[in-house]
Amino acid sequence: xxxxxxxxxxxxxxxxxxxxxxxxxxxxxxxxxxxxxxxxxxxxxxxxxxxxxxxxxxxxxxxxxxxxxxxxxxxxxxxxxxxxxxxxxxxxxxxxxxxxxxxxxxxxx
Amino acid sequence: xxxxxxxxxxxxxxxxxxxxxxxxxxxxxxxxxxxxxxxxxxxxxxxxxxxxxxxxxxxxxxxxxxxxxxxxxxxxxxxxxxxxxxxxxxxxxxxxxxxxxxxxxxxxxxxxxx
Numbered sequence: 001x002x003x004x005x006x007x008x009x010x011x012x013x014x015x016x017x018x019x020x021x022x023x024x025x026x027x028x029x030x031x032x033x034x035x036x037x038x039x040x041x042x043x044x045x046x047x048x049x050x051x052x053x054x055x056x057x058x059x060x061x062x063x064x065x066x067x068x069x070x071x072x073x074x075x076x077x078x079x080x081x082x083x084x085x086x087x088x089x090x091x092x093x094x095x096x097x098x099x100x101x102x103x104x105x106x107x108x109x
Numbered sequence: 110x111x112x113x114x115x116x117x118x119x120x121x122x123x124x125x126x127x128x129x130x131x132x133x134x135x136x137x138x139x140x141x142x143x144x145x146x147x148x149x150x151x152x153x154x155x156x157x158x159x160x161x162x163x164x165x166x167x168x169x170x171x172x173x174x175x176x177x178x179x180x181x182x183x184x185x186x187x188x189x190x191x192x193x194x195x196x197x198x199x200x201x202x203x204x205x206x207x208x209x210x211x212x213x214x215x216x217x218x219x220x221x222x223x
Binding site for chain 2: 031032034036041042043044045046049087089091092095096097098099100101102
């Protein structure tokens with residue numbers, strides 16, 4: 001199971017773009033990279049998943065360089081409601097997903 | 110679809126008491142799991158199930174039991190509650206538990222053990 005490292009916290013202001021980088025140096029060839037978002041007092045919810053290059057959906061973009069040793073979640077033009085914890089998950093170990101401590105993103109007015 | 114539902118939302122127990130946290134999903138998912146989340150920390154896997162009749166241990170299984178008699182339900186039993194089990198418990202489900210399957214989480218149960 002690939003070990004992931006992401007910043008503990010990030011601050012931003014409304015309207016700015018937020019980029020969260022996750023390091024996963026020992027990612028395996030068949031591992032996918034998945035991001036979840038957790039609002040206070042709620043369960044996590046899926047944001048985006050990718051294997052290589054770039055993936056975009058209505059919520060975020062995920063950039064994965066060719067070596068796949070890191071990935072960057074990009075949240076465009078954040079609002080106060082984007083304040084949450086963001087988890088980077090890489091691969092799984094026999095059906096066991098591993099959520100680290102995540103990155104707490106605080107968006108200020 | 111209701112998705113993943115959990116009951117109760119809040120619970121206070123005394124040390125040594127037992128109780129069952131309920132989890133149900135209506136998406137016909139084979140994979141279900143239980144996590145606990147302590148303040149300021151990520152989620153830790155307690156137990157999981159890849160289908161009815163099949164369960165296995167996660168990272169922190171001690172003090173908890175599970176069973177999976179139906180596809181829809183996956184209850185978590187605390188055998189003899191301890192203050193260290195004070196936490197927020199989340200149930201999740203996905204199609205088959207593959208890493209590419211989206212995990213759907215319930216709203217959580219906040220448990221306090223005195």
